Amino acid sequence: MTDIALIESAREFNRFYTNFLGLLNKAYLDTPFTLTDARVLFEIGVQNGVNAGALARDLQLDPAYLSRILKRFREEELIEAMPDPADQRSQILTITAKGRTQFEELGSRSNAQIAARFDTLADGEPQAAVAAMHTIRAILDPQAKPAAATIRPHRAGDIGWIVQSQGRFYAEEYGWDLRFEGLVAEVAGKFLANFDPEREYCWIAERGGINLGSVLITNGGDGIAKLRLLYVDKAARGLGIGKQLVDECIAFSRRKGYRQISLWTNDFLHAARAIYQKAGFRLVSEERHRMFGPEANGQTWVLDL
Numbered sequence: 593m594t595d596i597a598l599i600e601s602a603r604e605f606n607r608f609y610t611n612f613l614g615l616l617n618k619a620y621l622d623t624p625f626t627l628t629d630a631r632v633l634f635e636i637g638v639q640n641g642v643n644a645g646a647l648a649r650d651l652q653l654d655p656a657y658l659s660r661i662l663k664r665f666r667e668e669e670l671i672e673a674m675p676d677p678a679d680q681r682s683q684i685l686t687i688t689a690k691g692r693t694q695f696e697e698l699g700s701r702s703n704a705q706i707a708a709r710f711d712t713l714a715d716g717e718p719q720a721a722v723a724a725m726h727t728i729r730a731i732l733d734p735q736a737k738p739a740a741a742t743i744r745p746h747r748a749g750d751i752g753w754i755v756q757s758q759g760r761f762y763a764e765e766y767g768w769d770l771r772f773e774g775l776v777a778e779v780a781g782k783f784l785a786n787f788d789p790e791r792e793y794c795w796i797a798e799r800g801g802i803n804l805g806s807v808l809i810t811n812g813g814d815g816i817a818k819l820r821l822l823y824v825d826k827a828a829r830g831l832g833i834g835k836q837l838v839d840e841c842i843a844f845s846r847r848k849g850y851r852q853i854s855l856w857t858n859d860f861l862h863a864a865r866a867i868y869q870k871a872g873f874r875l876v877s878e879e880r881h882r883m884f885g886p887e888a889n890g891q892t893w894v895l896d897l
Contacts, residue, residue, distance in 0.1 A: 612709070621701040623694075628653070630698050632661050636671055637687045637695035644673070645682045670694060715749070723802050726827075741804055741833050743840060746794035751780045754806050758823050766860070768884035775884075779820055783808055791817075791848055795840050797824070797833045804828040807837040809844055815851035817841070822855075822864055834867050842871060846897050853897065859889040868893050 610616055620627045631651060636642055648658045662685065665671045670691035673683040687695060710718040729736055759773030783794065788811060797805035805824040812818040819841050824834045845853050857864055859878070873893040881890050 614705070621698060621705065623698065623701070625698070629661060632658065633665065633670065633687075633691065633695055634698065636685050637692065640686050642685050643676055643679070643682055644685055645679070647685065665691070719802055722800050726800065726802070741797045741799045741828065741831060741836075743795050743797050743836055746796050746806075750794065750796050750803065750806070751784055753803050754821060754823065755780050757803070757806075757825065758821065761823070761826070762884070766888075767886050772884040776821060779808070779810075783810055783820075793840075793844050795837055797828070797837060799828070805833045805837055807841055809841050809853075812854060815849075817845040817848070817850040817853045819853050819855040822857075824863075829863070834864060835870075838867050838871055842895065842897075851897055853895045855893050857891055857893065859891055865891075865893075868895075871895065 614620065615627050618626065620630050623630070625633070632647070632653075635647060635651065644658070644662065645655070647653075648655045651658070662671065662673065666673060668690075669688055672686050672688055674686075676682040676684050710721075713721070755773065755777045758776050759770070762768040762772050763770075783792065791811040792809055794808045795806065796803055803825070805822075805828060807822045808818075808820040810818045810820055819838070822834065822837060824837075841853065853873075855868070855873070857868070859865065873895045876892050876894050878889055878891040881888055883890075
């Protein structure tokens with residue numbers, strides 16, 4: 593049986609979070625809508641062509657209760673309803689122009705509410721809170737599909753994240769000492785200090801505002817681009833992010849007229865090596881080293897463009 597203290601902690605969090613979002617307020621987000629009203633309008637606005645029966649099932653609402661909400665929405669000209677060709681007993685619900693305006697206003701107010709809360713937090717705390725939310729969702733709803741990651745250019749704070757995340761990861765996973773974090777800091781610092789946007793780039797993979805991966809292309813001279821600091825967070829392994837980042841490097845290097853991409857890695861990084869091999873890189877040299885403590889086998893790979 594689950595420890596009663598865990599149950600009480602979960603209930604305490606639920607009470608906090610409903611207050612945090614103002615879910616118990618009769619007027620949700622200072623609008624004429626209740627929370628249930630807003631959720632129904634949101635689902636119709638997102639799907640815009642949803643079966644009323646499916647809506648009741650998905651939102652776990654009593655059909656009679658949902659019917660009263662929909663009747664009011666029709667009277668207020670927020671939605672339109674027409675018979676479902678596949679089931680004459682049900683209706684297909686679509687949002688009107690007036691309803692779309694209200695739908696967007698609710699979204700804007702919700703965003704502003706969360707932004708105001710996050711703006712009071714210290715640097716990194718909003719990301720930590722959202723990461724915790726992802727963890728809760730993954731544990732309690734394992735069927736939920738994770739949102740797709742997006743790839744974007746680096747911005748302020750990202751290079752520091754690269755140094756921190758890689759330094760910690762290689763220390764925990766492979767026992768590498770602080771010299772590796774020093775190397776990452778040196779590479780990243782030089783990238784920022786000498787950044788040439790016409791020949792160099794940094795890509796960040798993120799999901800829900802949380803950084804999940806990164807890679808750099810730097811100018812190695814003589815027409816050679818250097819692929820540096822490829823990293824994918826453990827929480828995002830198996831999602832194809834590493835391949836996406838390497839593909840971005842290859843496409844960028846070709847556009848910029850580089851003749852070759854070179855990279856240095858270690859043979860125990862099997863997932864990364866598999867990505868390089870599939871992309872057409874070839875192994876040109878390797879050497880044993882103890883640069884970061886434990887003995888390892890470093891490898892140089894190149895891709896002719």
